Amino acid sequence: MAGLEGVEQPRRNGSTTAARWSPAVEDEHALKALELFGNPTEAEVALPSRPESAAIARRLAQVVILRQWGLSPKLTEDAVLLVSELVGNAVRHTGARAFGLRMLRRRGWIRVEVRDPSRGLPCLMPVRPLDLSGRGLFLVDKLSDRWGVDLLPRGKTTWFEMRVADR
Numbered sequence: 001m002a003g004l005e006g007v008e009q010p011r012r013n014g015s016t017t018a019a020r021w022s023p024a025v026e027d028e029h030a031l032k033a034l035e036l037f038g039n040p041t042e043a044e045v046a047l048p049s050r051p052e053s054a055a056i057a058r059r060l061a062q063v064v065i066l067r068q069w070g071l072s073p074k075l076t077e078d079a080v081l082l083v084s085e086l087v088g089n090a091v092r093h094t095g096a097r098a099f100g101l102r103m104l105r106r107r108g109w110i111r112v113e114v115r116d117p118s119r120g121l122p123c124l125m126p127v128r129p130l131d132l133s134g135r136g137l138f139l140v141d142k143l144s145d146r147w148g149v150d151l152l153p154r155g156k157t158t159w160f161e162m163r164v165a166d167r
Contacts (some may be wrong), residue, residue: 030063040064044100044115049091057087057101061112064103069110071164078143079112079162085136086114086158094118096155109145109161117155 033056038045040060047053061083066076083101090099100115124137140147144160 027063027067030059030067033059034063039068040101040103041068041105044102044113046098046100047087049094049096049098049116051088051091053091053099054084054087057083057114060101061103065110069105069164071110075162075164079110082140082143082160083112083114085139086112086160089122089136089158090114090116093120093122105164108163108166110164111159111161113157113159115152115155115157119151119156121149121151121156122158 037047037056037060041064045060047056058080061080062076065071065079066073087099087101090096094116096116096118100113102113102115104111104113122137124141127135127138137147140160143162145163147158147160150157150159
């Protein structure tokens with residue numbers, strides 16, 4: 001291919017099978033996460049502060065927003081991305097052992113909260129095209145209708161809200 005001289009190209013081999021994403025498999029994983037960790041609409045779900053917890057939080061958000069609340073796939077996709085960003089910040093920047101995930105719905109809105117024991121405030125930084133990191137709060141700011149941080153006696157809750165069409 002032009003411009004890719006010296007770069008090894010993947011070989012097409014009919015005998016190998018690529019792993020494919022499947023909605024049914026993803027739903028199964030999401031339902032399993034709900035069963036194992038609890039429903040973040042009923043009570044705050046405590047998750048360990050490890051990178052793999054971002055996948056659990058995404059699955060919980062997906063099953064709640066898409067299946068339980070019956071909202072659109074596009075809204076679900078955006079909210080799941082934002083959940084991942086807030087969880088990533090909690091895991092990366094707080095030094096906590098665990099964080100909490102809570103999801104609320106009221107007329108015309110959904111709200112997602114991530115609570116951690118750090119009182120360090122997240123900072124919305126300017127994003128340049130070649131930046132490799134630091135886009136999390138930028139995405140939260142652009143895709144949510146509003147977001148913020150509530151300081152607690154021990155820690156903080158970082159949250160975002162999105163408008164939803166009520167049936």
